[in-house]
Amino acid sequence: MPADAALLAALREVQEPELRRSIVELGMVKGAALEGGVALVALALPLAPPDGGEGLRRQVAETLLRIEGVQRVEVDVRPMTDAELDSVGGVLKGVDPLRVVDASGAGGPPQPRRNPFTDSRTRVLAISSGKGGVGKSSITTNLAVALAQRGHEVAALDADVWGFSMPRMLGVDRSPGLIGDVIVPPAAHGVRLISMGFFAREDQAVVWRGPMLHKALEQFLTDVHWAEPDFLLVDMPPGTGDISLSMAQFLPGAEVVVVTTPQPAAQKVAQRAAAMARKVNLSVVGVIENMSWFRGDDGKAYEIFGSGGGEELAADLGVPLLGQVPLVPALREGGDEGEPIVVAHPDDEAAAAFRSIAEQLDVSLAPRRRHHPELRIT
Ligand SMILES: Nc1ncnc2c1ncn2[C@@H]1O[C@H](COP(=O)(O)OP(=O)(O)OP(=O)(O)O)[C@@H](O)[C@H]1O
Ligand SMILES: [Mg+2]
Structure with missing residues (x-):
């Protein structure tokens, strides 16, 4: 034709x-x-x-x-x-087929893969905490969807190679696409996701050593067609170890958001995560307090895990407390079923908290794209 x-x-x-x-x-x-x-x-x-x-x-x-x-x-x-x-x-x-063939007609050296996040307009937000189980993955998932709901192109990287949970939480039921040797992330609720969960069986123990982790992370960043999203959210594994170093190397412009629970003990651990981030020159941009209260049928907010941890940590780090997310059973259920609470129960106060955090990250912490703040139209 x-x-x-x-x-x-x-x-x-x-x-x-x-x-x-x-x-x-x-x-x-x-x-x-x-x-x-x-x-x-x-x-x-x-x-x-x-x-x-x-x-x-x-x-x-x-x-x-x-x-x-x-x-x-x-x-x-x-x-x-x-x-x-x-x-x-x-x-x-970005391989130009004409360029890989040299003058003699033989194949030239393969062009190195480019890290798509150096010099890109993508804002990388790493969601981290000092210890496990504080809600990093739930927060990454809901925040990613909330940012997508605001009209942004959003991608997420589940860097928790041991305890990957984002495919289930986000409700991604497809494997990544493969085009040649380029990996295309599947999407759900407007968020494109890459997770170790796509490449390992859920019941399989993956034993990672530092260099392997480094390699896996590099591959996730360079072999995946991310299509330059506005935001890349990274669900960090608990702790402060090797992956922070690798992250800092591959995503030098990443901004770190620290998640903590309200009790003072958790805050100490979270502080270590922040200290680690700063040691590798990543900037900490805010704190999110999770499980801040539980609202009973009587309408009262019960502070089951104490109070003030988030505020204190934010003050210590000199960054804003971006929000407090209450403890709600629907949030856990949404995570188990792949229907994040911002989608399943948009009227819930936890969903409102995620939207407010997304708005703050979007508006007040967006210095990269605004070259002339004085020209902002209000
Ligand atoms: N605000 C909340 N209300 C109710 N349940 C929550 C809330 N935050 C997290 N959970 C539940 O607590 C559990 C742990 O949360 P999540 O997996 O998000 O934490 P994590 O910090 O990513 O943990 P890990 O360190 O194991 O990766 C999950 O079952 C999740 O559904
Ligand atoms: Mg997790």
């Missing part, structure tokens, strides 16, 4: 929904012709979309119907061949 220049130009605007790149640029348009008012388009799909390609078909039709002379659109879709996938993988990695 010949390619009609006007059709191709219009199709350039259509993006592959998961890869967020133009379908023309990705080489997905295998033909586009106009015959007697009918636009015939042949597409090859790099990923098996959950809707069977229906959304893309519709988008192509809507785009082409805007062109004068097009009365009807017929879209034919087929999966890509392995060779086509390899070439898409090359496009995603």
Whole structure:
């Protein structure tokens, strides 16, 4: 099928929904012709979309119907061949096929993978704590969804390689896509996720040593097509060990949010996490207190784990207390079922707390994109 220049130009605007790149640029348009008012388009799909390609078909039709002379659109879709996938993988990695071949015609040295988060506009937020079980994963999940609900492109990295829990909490039920050797993160509730949970069995003990962790993290950052999100939230493993060092190296611009519970003992441990972050030159931008109270049927807030820990820690670190999240059974249930509370119970006070934290992270702590704060329109 010949390619009609006007059709191709219009199709350039259509993006592959998961890869967020133009379908023309990705080489997905295998033909586009106009015959007697009918636009015939042949597409090859790099990923098996959950809707069977229906959304893309519709988008192509809507785009082409805007062109004068097009009365009807017929879209034919087929999966890509392995060779086509390899070439898409090359496009995603930014490898120029003409450049890897040297003058003698032999293959040149492979181009090094680029860390997509150095010099990127993505804000990286690492959610950490000194000890386990304080709610890092629940907070990362709900905060990510809350940021997506505010209209941002959001991705999450479950860096808790031992106790990965984000796939379940976020309700991701698909494996990552594979295009050539590029990993495409599956998404749920508007958040793209990569987790060790996709690559290891849940009942399998993974024994990680420092260098392996480092390598895994590097791979998660460089072999994954992240498509430059506005935010990348990282669910850190508990503790202050090796992964903080690796993180600092791979994501030097990461901002750390420390999670603590209200009792003073927890706060001491959280302080160590903050100290570690600062030691590796990551900036701590705020504190979130979790399990702050439980509201009984009588409407009263019971401070089961004491009070003041979050505020004290924030004051010690000289950063804002971004919010207090109450203890609510629906939050745990949402985590178990893959329906985060900000989605399942948006009216709950815990959901409101997450939205407020997302807003603060979004507005008051967004120095990177605002080059001229004095020009802010109010
Ligand atoms: N505010 C809350 N209300 C009710 N349950 C909560 C709340 N925060 C966390 N939980 C529950 O507590 C448990 C531990 O939370 P979570 O897994 O988020 O913590 P974590 O800090 O990531 O733990 P780990 O260190 O093991 O990774 C989970 O079952 C979660 O559902
Ligand atoms: Mg966790």
